[in-house]
Amino acid sequence: MLLCDIGNTSYHFYDGVHEKKEDAATFDPRTLKEKVYYICVNPAVLQKLSPLANWVNLERHVDRSRYYETMGIDRIMACEAIKSGIIIDAGSAITVDKVQDGRFMGGFIYPGVRAMEQTYKNISSALDYSFNYKVDLDKMPKNSQDAISYGYLKPLQAEVLSHNTELILTGGDASKLACVFPRATIDELLLFGGMQKIIQRAKLC
Amino acid sequence: MLLCDIGNTSYHFYDGVHEKKEDAATFDPRTLKEKVYYICVNPAVLQKLSPLANWVNLERHVDRSRYYETMGIDRIMACEAIKSGIIIDAGSAITVDKVQDGRFMGGFIYPGVRAMEQTYKNISSALDYSFNYKVDLDKMPKNSQDAISYGYLKPLQAEVLSHNTELILTGGDASKLACVFPRATIDELLLFGGMQKIIQRAKLC
CATH class of the missing domain: 3.30.420.40 (ATPase, nucleotide binding domain)
Known part of the structure; x- marks a missing residue:
């Protein structure tokens, strides 16, 4: 299971064992084909992710x-x-x-x-x-x-x-x-x- | 006795009864002929005051x-x-x-x-x-x-x-x-x- 926390400057990935960071401005989320559960406070990245079916926005499942x-x-x-x-x-x-x-x-x-x-x-x-x-x-x-x-x-x-x-x-x-x-x-x-x-x-x- | 506290933006005068402020950038200290006891944290104003005999810098009298x-x-x-x-x-x-x-x-x-x-x-x-x-x-x-x-x-x-x-x-x-x-x-x-x-x-x- 791949998790991702997206801030203003980076994508922070964690698969349960390893973590890594990618630059928010340059990383292309379409390059990932597996399912990614994410949260995102970066409006520009949020827009990029919304049409991608394998990126699941966990914000929808939180009792705000x-x-x-x-x-x-x-x-x-x-x-x-x-x-x-x-x-x-x-x-x-x-x-x-x-x-x-x-x-x-x-x-x-x-x-x-x-x-x-x-x-x-x-x-x-x-x-x-x-x-x-x-x-x-x-x-x-x-x-x-x-x-x-x-x-x-x-x-x-x-x-x-x-x-x-x-x-x-x-x-x-x-x-x-x-x-x-x-x-x-x-x-x-x-x-x-x-x-x-x-x-x-x-x-x- | 006229006192003056000079900061980055203003001269703050006090004569024991009244106080008033003058703009640090535009006020000309030579216009005052009476004795003024002052402190000053503004380097540009300090330079202007140092040749004026009636302006007394109290900093010299403090035990630093x-x-x-x-x-x-x-x-x-x-x-x-x-x-x-x-x-x-x-x-x-x-x-x-x-x-x-x-x-x-x-x-x-x-x-x-x-x-x-x-x-x-x-x-x-x-x-x-x-x-x-x-x-x-x-x-x-x-x-x-x-x-x-x-x-x-x-x-x-x-x-x-x-x-x-x-x-x-x-x-x-x-x-x-x-x-x-x-x-x-x-x-x-x-x-x-x-x-x-x-x-x-x-x-x-």
Whole structure:
């Protein structure tokens, strides 16, 4: 069974054993003849896939009424994957979603690493630094690089830890945030777990 | 006694009773003949002021060793103004600085309102909203506008409140953040208080 999570920049495939990525702009989905179960937040790719009979959009099999209208299908699929906890999906945005006993409790959106570094740089050239992930988050900083690193990481940590629940880190920047959430489980295949549950529940195969 | 706090966009004057602002790009400081005590984070204006004998740069009278090397003089002056507490100075960046018994304990930098709205918009057109300052920060949100409003405001609130100390709000966007920190004192003239202390201590008048 081939699964595919399609974002703004790439197709992320997983067959239960191996994963691979293809560029969203250049990959031709017609080259695949087997059945592919997918989710997609990329409108241009969605249009390409809709006439292809072997590409099955799992979004149609999700009970969207349990979430909110404009919530991305990738966030929904991550929520479907767990029973209780907070999912921190670190990509171009960091989405933080809470699930309790299988129920979506709400979520928020924080800027991703690259977006936030750019933000500080745009405010002032004096703030043009990469983040220091080793900054001591237990002590207010006394230099510019740490002042923005702490400013980005500590508020997120303080809010997330206040919920006092299990944490799951996923997304391309999950490993960068691992030192901010040392007790979190890193699961880069989390969304695929949600997709597999949907397939089973809808008896698609 | 005329005081002036010069930022990237304006001269902010205060004579002990009235305040007024002048555009940093167009105001000609030579038009003022009286003595002006100032601080300035704007390099172009600093160059214009340095040959003018009646403009006194208070930065020379500050003990910088109590702070860190690249810390802006505006942040330092705000710290000089208080004995203990956290200063939240909400401008193009939000600087958060902690002072305890007159000692600077460190500080961090969070993006300002306009910078952060732009960041979300740049990540995705689906996140192009103004912040909702009335968002309920006690409940994870279930719509896109609140998901970014909470994502911007709640982490900052969680981190700042964790220090459990007195809060002083200042800067152009202080009133916007008042609902996030309802127990904070708003003091838009805070920096001038710091400047007055420096003038007294250095016996400048």
